[in-house]
Amino acid sequence: xxxxxxxxxxxxxxxxxxxxxxxxxxxxxxxxxxxxxxxxxxxxxxxxxxxxxxxxxxxxxxxxxxxxxxxxxxxxxxxxxxxxxxxxxxxxxxxxxxxxxxxxxxxxxxxxxxxxxxxxx
Amino acid sequence: xxxxxxxxxxxxxxxxxxxxxxxxxxxxxxxxxxxxxxxxxxxxxxxxxxxxxxxxxxxxxxxxxxxxxxxxxxxxxxxxxxxxxxxxxxxxxxxxxxxxxxxxxxxx
Numbered sequence: 001x002x003x004x005x006x007x008x009x010x011x012x013x014x015x016x017x018x019x020x021x022x023x024x025x026x027x028x029x030x031x032x033x034x035x036x037x038x039x040x041x042x043x044x045x046x047x048x049x050x051x052x053x054x055x056x057x058x059x060x061x062x063x064x065x066x067x068x069x070x071x072x073x074x075x076x077x078x079x080x081x082x083x084x085x086x087x088x089x090x091x092x093x094x095x096x097x098x099x100x101x102x103x104x105x106x107x108x109x110x111x112x113x114x115x116x117x118x119x120x121x
Numbered sequence: 122x123x124x125x126x127x128x129x130x131x132x133x134x135x136x137x138x139x140x141x142x143x144x145x146x147x148x149x150x151x152x153x154x155x156x157x158x159x160x161x162x163x164x165x166x167x168x169x170x171x172x173x174x175x176x177x178x179x180x181x182x183x184x185x186x187x188x189x190x191x192x193x194x195x196x197x198x199x200x201x202x203x204x205x206x207x208x209x210x211x212x213x214x215x216x217x218x219x220x221x222x223x224x225x226x227x228x229x
Contacts, residue, residue, distance in 0.1 A: 045210075
């Protein structure tokens, strides 16, 4: 069965960096784009962008350029989200989510369990 | 970016009620719309995609309709497990995918 398993919660100080992992299983990793979605405490969902798991090419939504980097290790079917120069407003749950039809639907059928990143001094 | 506006922001209903949630796009998105259900502390779950296609495994009491700018999610007979927050998402304008603000379905 398809599973996306994310790394555990992180507590970071402002200015630090964090790397969240999303390990996929149960399907061919390189056949489906991987998306990242942010949810601030008590707030709604924000699409951050996606990464083409076949080519490694990332696409970032407006507002998520510069400090946010998507990457892959296809040998272990894992996608990564790295955030640098962390700010208090980066405190949120970060989800990875698979594209429903590979690279063309822009809907998200399987989601990781979420990783809470807390930025506090 | 296309703005997605959901209404109401919350609704109180009883088990067995018919519940309707509306999502309006700031510009036409054809049928490029999905609905998700999210329970507290859990990841969202895809219910409906392409405005009216039921995702595999989702109960048939959930249905979606609409095209262009106005969309509806209907729960025909509310069950205890349906109390959650529901989000719409437009998939028309990649790479600027956006979600609505959410509708919380609460127990009356």
